[in-house]
Amino acid sequence: MAKSLPSLTVDELNQRVQLVIQSDPVLENLSVTGEILDFKVHQTGHAYFTLVGKETRLACVMFRSHAAQMPSWPRQGDLVVAEGAVSVYLARGAYQLYARRLTPAGQGAQARAKEELRRRLEAEGLFDPRHKRALPKYPQSALILTSPTGAAVKDVLKVSRQRYPACAITVIPCIVQGDDAAGKIVEAFAIAAKKGNADVALLVRGGGNRDDLNPFDDERVVRAVRSCPVPVVTGLGHEIASTLCDLASDASAPTPSAAAERVFPDARAILSEIASLRRHAVSIANRRLDERGWTAEKSRTRLFTLAERRLAETETTLGDFTDSLRRAVSGRLELAGHLLESIDSTLEALSPPRVLARGYIACETPEGLPVVSAASLKKKDSLRLSFRDGRASVRVEETFPNPGRI
Numbered sequence: 182m183a184k185s186l187p188s189l190t191v192d193e194l195n196q197r198v199q200l201v202i203q204s205d206p207v208l209e210n211l212s213v214t215g216e217i218l219d220f221k222v223h224q225t226g227h228a229y230f231t232l233v234g235k236e237t238r239l240a241c242v243m244f245r246s247h248a249a250q251m252p253s254w255p256r257q258g259d260l261v262v263a264e265g266a267v268s269v270y271l272a273r274g275a276y277q278l279y280a281r282r283l284t285p286a287g288q289g290a291q292a293r294a295k296e297e298l299r300r301r302l303e304a305e306g307l308f309d310p311r312h313k314r315a316l317p318k319y320p321q322s323a324l325i326l327t328s329p330t331g332a333a334v335k336d337v338l339k340v341s342r343q344r345y346p347a348c349a350i351t352v353i354p355c356i357v358q359g360d361d362a363a364g365k366i367v368e369a370f371a372i373a374a375k376k377g378n379a380d381v382a383l384l385v386r387g388g389g390n391r392d393d394l395n396p397f398d399d400e401r402v403v404r405a406v407r408s409c410p411v412p413v414v415t416g417l418g419h420e421i422a423s424t425l426c427d428l429a430s431d432a433s434a435p436t437p438s439a440a441a442e443r444v445f446p447d448a449r450a451i452l453s454e455i456a457s458l459r460r461h462a463v464s465i466a467n468r469r470l471d472e473r474g475w476t477a478e479k480s481r482t483r484l485f486t487l488a489e490r491r492l493a494e495t496e497t498t499l500g501d502f503t504d505s506l507r508r509a510v511s512g513r514l515e516l517a518g519h520l521l522e523s524i525d526s527t528l529e530a531l532s533p534p535r536v537l538a539r540g541y542i543a544c545e546t547p548e549g550l551p552v553v554s555a556a557s558l559k560k561k562d563s564l565r566l567s568f569r570d571g572r573a574s575v576r577v578e579e580t581f582p583n584p585g586r587i
Contacts, residue, residue: 190391191274199269202276208267212360213278214286215237215263217255222248230255231276231587232263240277241265247281252400253297262360284395295398302400307407308428310376313413316432321395322349323444324411327367329354333385333418333437345448351376355388364398370405381444382409384426385416385437397424407431416440417583532570543567547574555580 184350189197202208214234219530222228223567226245231238243251249460255261267279285291306312323341327333329352341350347485355369356362366384373382384406385392396402397417403425412431417424427433434440544552546565562577 195271195274212264217259243280259290262286262327313431317380322379324373324379324382326384327351331419332387336437337441341445358393363399367401367405382413388418397426403429414440
């Protein structure tokens, strides 16, 4: 008797295939490389396209939430890497890739995508020089974002020890090349943002080919560099090609060692500069002291000259005043002399001898008291009369009052 075959409906078969595909961990998260064919964006915002290999093709869909993050739409024939998961579209019974991200893989497509992303980020101001922060002159703590086993970290540590060993170094490990590098670098910057005591961060990697720099043109990494809370210096080991991270960083250098030299000052040069500044300061101080001494001597000479001039002026003024005083006193004395002479002449004219010489006589009692009134006399009073040339004693015989005089 023939064995009966499993009987499934269309729905059951599609669901069973879906379960098989979903049970494969590889198909849950993978990247697929292929050329773009028939890329279309629906009015809903979802993108539909086909990836073509050498002999087969793969239907793909990118939902609106992921499509909105695309820096630019790929062109027909572009070689891309699609990241996502494989599942079954039950309505059509077809499996397809549900893409979350598209990355250009061909040289032309990569260059075009990078340029379009650069223009968009530049329009946002991420590369504006005015937003770049000054590097600390003497950093106390520095972060290094790089592979912990690569040559880049060794170069940076060597330079820091030689130039500025006082700075504390913290290495935040992350892979810096490969398909997963961009995501790991973003995670490293998230850790760096939590380091509150850091002064500066270095994003460095060793040499390699140009394709190894692709993670540093990733939009996520560029935004992480720009949003880092401390200044970022890039040293990506490529002297010819620059990355978008170089444009977004606060300073960039072609190699990890050069980046370290931008961050860590040369202690020997600092000591030499200090010594030079000390010598310069001593020279200025000596020159100022000499200038002050010359100025003091000059001021002292000027002061003495001024004092002598003021003294001479004072002596002249005093001499003029003395002469004026002498003339004034002399004039006053001369005037007083004339006045005294006049008074003397008057007194001389009024003196008794002169009065007697003019024919007058002086009458007085025997006691020497002057007699000035006839009414004060009585008969037989004795009197003495003084003449110009002598005296005479007389006796009153009779008085005759003068009715016209009092």
